[in-house]
Amino acid sequence: MASVGSRSAMTAGSATLKTVETVLAKGKTIAATVLEAAEADIAYRGGHFEVVGTDRRISLFDLAARAAEMKKRGEIAESLDTKAQTETPLTFPNACHIAEVEIDPDTGHVTIAAYTAVDDCGNVLDHTIVEGQGHGALACGLGQALLEQTVYDTEGGQLITGSFMDYAMPRADDMPALRDALHPVPATTNPLGVKGVGEAATTAAIATVMNAITDAIPGGAGAKLEMPATPQKVWAACQQAKAGAGG
DSSP states (O other), X not given: OHHHHHHHHHHHHHHHHHHHHHHHHHHHHHHHHHTTSOGGGEEEETTEEEETTSSOEEEHHHHHHHHHHHHXXXXXXXXXXXXXXXXXXXXXXXXXXXXXXXXXXXXXXEEEEEEEEEEEOBSOSOHHHHHHHHHHHHHHHHHXXXXXXXXXXXXXXXXXXXXXXXXXXXXXXXXXXXXXXXXXXXXXXXXXOBOOSHHHHHHHHHHHHHHHHHHHSGGGTTTTOOSSOOHHHHHHHHHHHHHHTTO
């Protein structure tokens, strides 16, 4: 879900920007006619087209109304009503995530003692939204790595974990103390310079936590641990490591 907003910023944002630029370009041409000035002397500022260096100007909405009338009379080919499209290549956010985990070998319980994340989502349009998506995506990644698992009845295929009473969705007390920062590097594939936000944290959190668990269990016993790394699976890996070390 986080990536939907990211893609919208790239695709819809780019298309909107191109459309606005097209409207302003058309508006300057029409405003030059209405204000009886050279097009090179027309500037757009504060919602108005104006003749530079004078007090002659017309608002965007008034010009739009005049343009619609001029089109009806056949004086111009197009009004300010504008459609535009743009092709936006994919972008790929970057991130560096580090997790410190503590494992109780007697119970298999995993505690994320510390988590640090540095993300690159390109130009930041809204810090609050970006931080919220990052935190939410991190929770999704931790949930997939440690908790979330769908269970089906082996005979009839009926979903057993059909509600949040049975499905282990991450909650507030599952979240670690988080240190996060942004290192934005503008994208070159769209005019806004934006990249994805949520997908970086979701992807990074899964690999970071699983690698930390693998590294914490000695002897390579955690190398083939499948997600989610539930206490039962982690405990079994710890017992395997203990047996491999000679008890």
